Amino acid sequence: MKIAILPGDGIGPExxxxxxxxxxxxxxxxxxxxxxDVGGIAYKRHGHPxxxxxxxxxxxxxxxxxxxxxxxxxxxxxxxxxxxxxxxxLRSELGLFANLRPAAGYPGLEDMSSLKxxxxxxxxxxxxRELNGDVYFGDKGERDSDGGREGWDAMSxxxxxxxxxxxxxxxxxxxxxxxxxxxxxxxVLETSRIWRETVxxxxxxxxxxxxxxxxxxxxxxxxxxSPGQFDVILxxxxxxxxxxxxASACVGSIGLLASASLGERQTEYGTxxxxxxxxxxxxxxxxxxxxxxxxxxxSLAMLLRHSLGRETEAxxxxxxxxxxxxxxxxxxxxxxxxxxxxxxxxVLRALx
Amino acid sequence: MKIAILPGDGIGPExxxxxxxxxxxxxxxxxxxxxxDVGGIAYKRHGHPxxxxxxxxxxxxxxxxxxxxxxxxxxxxxxxxxxxxxxxxLRSELGLFANLRPAAGYPGLEDMSSLKxxxxxxxxxxxxRELNGDVYFGDKGERDSDGGREGWDAMSxxxxxxxxxxxxxxxxxxxxxxxxxxxxxxxVLETSRIWRETVxxxxxxxxxxxxxxxxxxxxxxxxxxSPGQFDVILxxxxxxxxxxxxASACVGSIGLLASASLGERQTEYGTxxxxxxxxxxxxxxxxxxxxxxxxxxxSLAMLLRHSLGRETEAxxxxxxxxxxxxxxxxxxxxxxxxxxxxxxxxVLRALx
Ligand SMILES: CC(C)[C@H](C(=O)O)[C@@H](O)C(=O)O
Ligand SMILES: CC(C)[C@H](C(=O)O)[C@@H](O)C(=O)O
Numbered sequence: 001m002k003i004a005i006l007p008g009d010g011i012g013p014e015x016x017x018x019x020x021x022x023x024x025x026x027x028x029x030x031x032x033x034x035x036x037d038v039g040g041i042a043y044k045r046h047g048h049p050x051x052x053x054x055x056x057x058x059x060x061x062x063x064x065x066x067x068x069x070x071x072x073x074x075x076x077x078x079x080x081x082x083x084x085x086x087x088x089x090l091r092s093e094l095g096l097f098a099n100l101r102p103a104a105g106y107p108g109l110e111d112m113s114s115l116k117x118x119x120x121x122x123x124x125x126x127x128x129r130e131l132n133g134d135v136y137f138g139d140k141g142e143r144d145s146d147g148g149r150e151g152w153d154a155m156s157x158x159x160x161x162x163x164x165x166x167x168x169x170x171x172x173x174x175x176x177x178x179x180x181x182x183x184x185x186x187x188v189l190e191t192s193r194i195w196r197e198t199v200x201x202x203x204x205x206x207x208x209x210x211x212x213x214x215x216x217x218x219x220x221x222x223x224x225x226s227p228g229q230f231d232v233i234l235x236x237x238x239x240x241x242x243x244x245x246x247a248s249a250c251v252g253s254i255g256l257l258a259s260a261s262l263g264e265r266q267t268e269y270g271t272x273x274x275x276x277x278x279x280x281x282x283x284x285x286x287x288x289x290x291x292x293x294x295x296x297x298x299s300l301a302m303l304l305r306h307s308l309g310r311e312t313e314a315x316x317x318x319x320x321x322x323x324x325x326x327x328x329x330x331x332x333x334x335x336x337x338x339x340x341x342x343x344x345x346x347v348l349r350a351l352x
Numbered sequence: 353m354k355i356a357i358l359p360g361d362g363i364g365p366e367x368x369x370x371x372x373x374x375x376x377x378x379x380x381x382x383x384x385x386x387x388x389d390v391g392g393i394a395y396k397r398h399g400h401p402x403x404x405x406x407x408x409x410x411x412x413x414x415x416x417x418x419x420x421x422x423x424x425x426x427x428x429x430x431x432x433x434x435x436x437x438x439x440x441x442l443r444s445e446l447g448l449f450a451n452l453r454p455a456a457g458y459p460g461l462e463d464m465s466s467l468k469x470x471x472x473x474x475x476x477x478x479x480x481r482e483l484n485g486d487v488y489f490g491d492k493g494e495r496d497s498d499g500g501r502e503g504w505d506a507m508s509x510x511x512x513x514x515x516x517x518x519x520x521x522x523x524x525x526x527x528x529x530x531x532x533x534x535x536x537x538x539x540v541l542e543t544s545r546i547w548r549e550t551v552x553x554x555x556x557x558x559x560x561x562x563x564x565x566x567x568x569x570x571x572x573x574x575x576x577x578s579p580g581q582f583d584v585i586l587x588x589x590x591x592x593x594x595x596x597x598x599a600s601a602c603v604g605s606i607g608l609l610a611s612a613s614l615g616e617r618q619t620e621y622g623t624x625x626x627x628x629x630x631x632x633x634x635x636x637x638x639x640x641x642x643x644x645x646x647x648x649x650x651s652l653a654m655l656l657r658h659s660l661g662r663e664t665e666a667x668x669x670x671x672x673x674x675x676x677x678x679x680x681x682x683x684x685x686x687x688x689x690x691x692x693x694x695x696x697x698x699v700l701r702a703l704x
Pocket of ligand 2: 217436439593
C-alpha cells in the first residue's frame, strides 16, 4: 500500500503532519509513504506548481493525502504557474472525476454556524460534484470582438460523463437516506438539459432512490432556508464548486470538513483517490499552530475507507474525532485555545 | 408617461393588482396604463409566452411592471414555449442589461431568516447582475461526441459588456456605502479574467469606491458566514442568478423583495426598465389571497424612481411599506393572517 503525501502551502504541512501521526499510530502493515511538493512551494523549488516528479509519485500511489495549495506570494504569476493549477492538474491528470464533500453538523457545534441552531442541526448532506468536465476543462481563450477583447469558455457535458458521476451519486444515496437532488440550470443551459435527461435515465437503475431536480438558483436558496431537506446533491463541476462551499459555510465549522476526489482506477484495496480538507491554505495563520487538523485527519479516514479498504481504521479515527470534538479541546476556529498539535494529541489519545 | 403592466402567471395577477391600486391612489398626471399577457397565460391564449403584441407594448412604454411567470401546466412544453422564455426574451429584446436586486433585512423581521438574528440584521446589500450576456445568451446546442450526445453552451464577456455593467455597479456603490465586491471565477475562467481586468480598469474612474474581488465559491460561503460585509456585489449573469437568490434567502422574507432590470434607453423621465418581485409565480398558493403583495408594491416604487423620475412618490410608497411591515398586518409568509388585499389596504392607508 502506497500513500503519496502532498502537504502543499500555508497550513497544509502542519495539518497534514497531524494526520500522519495518526497514520503512524495505526501502523498498517506493508504501508509505504512518499512525500512530494505541490503548489506555491513546488513552484518556488522546482519552477512548477505540479512538478512531473510529484505527478508520477501520485500516479504510482494507491491514494494521495493532500494538504492545501495557495500562496499570496504567487498571486501575480501567470495563471499556469499559480498554485491552484496544481489541484486542477491533479484532477485531470489522475482522472479524479468524483468529488465527495460530506457536510454535517457536529452535535454541540451547531452554534458555530451563522444559521440558527435548529436549522444547522438538521444538516447532513453529501455533495457529489463532477470534477473532470464542465466549463472547467473546456476550450477557453481570448479573442477580439466588436466589444473589444472577449474572454470565452466552452461549457459541455456528454452522456458518458454524466452517467459516470450519476452512478457515484446514486450509489452514495443508497448508502445514506436514499434521496438524490440533481442540481442544474436546465431552463437555460443545453449542458444542463443533457445532464438532466441522463440523470433521469440512470435513475431507472436505482428504483430505491428518490430523485428530484432543482435549478441551481433555487438550490442556493434552499441551502440557506432549509438545508436539512438535502441528502445527496448531485451536480456539475461549476455548480458543485459553489454549492459545496456554501454547504460548508452552513455547517459553520469548516476546519472539520474533509473531501474525497475519486478516480476510475481500482487499486488492489479500493478506488484510487485524493483526499483533502475543505479549508484552504489559510496563509494568514500558517506556521502559528492555530490551524485545526481535524479536517486533515478526517481526510485520512476517508482515504483509508475508499482507497485502502480499511473501514475499521476509518471508523476508529472518526469515533476518536467525535470524542475530541465533543470535549473541551477546541481550536481557535471553534472559540477554543488548543493548538494544532494539542488537537492532534487529543485525537491520538482518543483512538482505541 | 406609459407603463405596461404584465401580470403573468400564478400569484402575478393578484400581487400586481395591489401595486396598481397604489398607483391609482397616487393619480400621477398624464399616466397611461397598458396591460398585456405574458408567460403561461400568454402561451395558452396566443400560442407564445411572449407574444409580439406584448413585446411591442413593452417597447412603447417608459417602464414595465411585471408580475411573475411560471405555470406547472407548461412544464412539458418544448423550451421555447415555456413561460421562463418570456422573461429571457424581454431581457434580450429590450436590452435590459442591468439587474438590480437589493436585499436588506427589515427591522423586526430578522427572525424570518434562517440565519441568526444578529447575522440577518446586518444584511444591506445590492446585487448588480449583468443580464444580457454570459452563458445565458451565447450559442448553445447538442452535438454527437465520443461520449454520446453532448450538450454545450458558450460562455463569454467582452470589455464593452463588462464596462457597461461595471459603471452601473460603481454608480450604485457611490450612492451607498461606497464598497463594491466584484465576483468572478478568474482562477478558472477566461471570461472571468476579462471581467476582472475590465472592472479594475473602470474602477479608476471611481476612486471613492473601494473595490475588492472574490471568487464565486468564496462569495457563496461569505454570504452565509457574514453577509453584512457586502455593500454592492457586481457579477455576471450566471453567478448573479445564484448569488442574488442566495442573498434573498438570507434576508428571509422573500415576499418583500423587489428588483429592477434596466436598459440603456433613456426615457423622457429616466431609464427604461422592467420591475418585478423576486418571488416567482408560486402556483401552489395562486388565487387564494395568500400572496404578499409588498414585493410587487416595492417594484412599483423602484419603477417610479428609476424610470419615471418620481423619487417623491417612490419614497412615499417605501415609507408606507415600512410602516405596514412594522405593524401587525402580516401575511402568511411572515407568520400572520392578513390576505393579499388586506396588506394592500394597509399600504394604502399608510400612504401619506
Ligand atoms: C482552487 C479552485 C480552482 C478550486 C475549484 O474551483 O475547483 C477550488 O475552489 C475547489 O473547490 O477545490
Ligand atoms: C427563470 C430563469 C430563466 C431566470 C434566470 O435564470 O435568470 C430566473 O431564475 C431569474 O433569476 O430571473
